[in-house]
Amino acid sequence: MNENIQNSTLKKNAMLEALKKSLGIVTKAVEMVGIDRQTHYNWLKDDADYKAKVEALDDVVLDFAESKLHQSINNGSDTATIFFLKTKGKKRGYIEKQEITNTNLNVEVQEVTEEMQNELLNTLKRMIE
Numbered sequence: 001m002n003e004n005i006q007n008s009t010l011k012k013n014a015m016l017e018a019l020k021k022s023l024g025i026v027t028k029a030v031e032m033v034g035i036d037r038q039t040h041y042n043w044l045k046d047d048a049d050y051k052a053k054v055e056a057l058d059d060v061v062l063d064f065a066e067s068k069l070h071q072s073i074n075n076g077s078d079t080a081t082i083f084f085l086k087t088k089g090k091k092r093g094y095i096e097k098q099e100i101t102n103t104n105l106n107v108e109v110q111e112v113t114e115e116m117q118n119e120l121l122n123t124l125k126r127m128i129e
Contacts (some may be wrong), residue, residue, distance in 0.1 A: 011033060011035060011039075012047070012050050014032075014033045015029060015030070015033050015035065015040060015043075016050075016053055016054065016057070017086060018030075018032040018033050019054060019057050020057055020060055024057055024058065024060075024061045025059075025062045026040060034055060069083070069084060
């Protein structure tokens with residue numbers, strides 16, 4: 001293995017470790033490794049294996065954030081509990097929805113038939129031509 005490739009591999013591994021420690025913050029990671037930001041982005045573009053490893057770090061960052069959320073819930077944070085239920089408890093009905101009611105409008109809702117859809121589609125096609 002030539003020296004440039006070996007050095008590049010070492011730098012990439014160091015960058016992956018720095019990204020893990022910095023929770024994916026590129027600016028902090030490149031400073032830790034001593035490389036230019038553009039080098040990191042070039043590696044992402046040119047090296048599929050490096051890119052896959054960087055993308056896999058997203059799960060590490062999400063795991064960290066989820067652990068902090070769970071800590072906040074355990075510490076009695078109502079906001080964290082509500083957020084958790086709105087995101088993870090949807091299937092149990094913990095969703096927020098807007099209901100808009102307007103009693104001043106008396107609009108009849110008409111079913112759109114297949115014939116009406118075809119007529120609209122044909123009109124749009126003629127307009128484009």
